[in-house]
Amino acid sequence: DAGVIQSPRHEVTEMGQEVTLRCKPISGHDYLFWYRQTMMRGLELLIYFNNNVPIDDSGMPEDRFSAKMPNASFSTLKIQPSEPRDSAVYFCASSPITQANYGYTFGSGTRLTVV
Amino acid sequence: SQQGEEDPQALSIQEGENATMNCSYKTSINNLQWYRQNSGRGLVHLILIRSNEREKHSGRLRVTLDTSKKSSSLLITASRAADTASYFCATANSGNTPLVFGKGTRLSVIA
Numbered sequence: 001d002a003g004v005i006q007s008p009r010h011e012v013t014e015m016g017q018e019v020t021l022r023c024k025p026i027s028g029h030d031y032l033f034w035y036r037q038t039m040m041r042g043l044e045l046l047i048y049f050n051n052n053v054p055i056d057d058s059g060m061p062e063d064r065f066s067a068k069m070p071n072a073s074f075s076t077l078k079i080q081p082s083e084p085r086d087s088a089v090y091f092c093a094s095s096p097i098t099q100a101n102y103g104y105t106f107g108s109g110t111r112l113t114v115v
Numbered sequence: 116s117q118q119g120e121e122d123p124q125a126l127s128i129q130e131g132e133n134a135t136m137n138c139s140y141k142t143s144i145n146n147l148q149w150y151r152q153n154s155g156r157g158l159v160h161l162i163l164i165r166s167n168e169r170e171k172h173s174g175r176l177r178v179t180l181d182t183s184k185k186s187s188s189l190l191i192t193a194s195r196a197a198d199t200a201s202y203f204c205a206t207a208n209s210g211n212t213p214l215v216f217g218k219g220t221r222l223s224v225i226a
Binding site for chain 2: 004031033035042043045048056091093101102103104105106107108109
C-alpha cells in the first residue's frame with residue numbers, strides 16, 4: 001500500500017478563493033481524520049469520519065470549512081472563501097477499525113498559503 | 116484542545132547521547148502514543164503504550180507511563196543525526212474518541 005496520499009503538496013491561493021484539499025486513505029481503514037497544524041496551535045482535529053460518515057466536526061473552525069467522504073477511498077476538505085489565517089499544513093490520517101487503539105497513518109500533508 | 120504537553124519544547128544533544136522527552140496529560144487515558152515528524156513530512160507512529168502497561172521498548176526507544184502522575188517519557192538511546200525531528204505524544208481517552216496531540220518536542224542531534 002502506498003500509504004495515505006494527499007494532494008496537492010503545496011497550495012498558494014489568494015484570499016477569497018476556494019481551496020480543495022484531497023485525501024486517499026489506506027484501503028481497509030475505517031477511520032479518516034483531518035488535522036490542521038500551525039506553530040501557534042499545534043495539531044488540531046478538524047473532523048473525522050467512520051465508514052464514510054462524519055462523526056464529529058466540532059473542530060471545523062467556521063462555516064467556510066466543509067469536508068466530504070463520498071466513498072471509502074476519497075475525502076475532500078474545502079475552504080470557501082479562504083482567508084490568510086487559514087494558512088497552515090493540513091494533514092489527513094487514517095486508522096483501522098478500532099481507531100485510537102492503533103496508531104494513525106498520516107499523509108505528507110498539504111501546505112496551504114493564503115495571500 | 117491539547118491534552119498532552121511535551122517537555123522540553125526543544126532539545127539539542129550530541130550524537131551518541133540519550134534523549135529524554137516527557138509528556139504530561141490531564142484526563143484518564145486508554146493509551147498513549149508517540150509520533151515522530153521530520154521537517155516537511157507527516158507524523159509517523161513510533162510506539163503505543165496502554166494504560167495498564169508501565170514500560171515498553173522498541174529498538175532504541177523506551178517509553179514509560181505513570182498513570183498516577185499522568186505522565187509519560189520517551190527515551191531514545193544512542194541518538195543519531197537521523198533522529199533529528201519533532202516528537203509528539205498523543206492520548207486516546209476512554210471510549211472511541213480520536214487522538215489528541217501535544218505541541219511536540221524539537222530534537223536536534225548534532226553529529
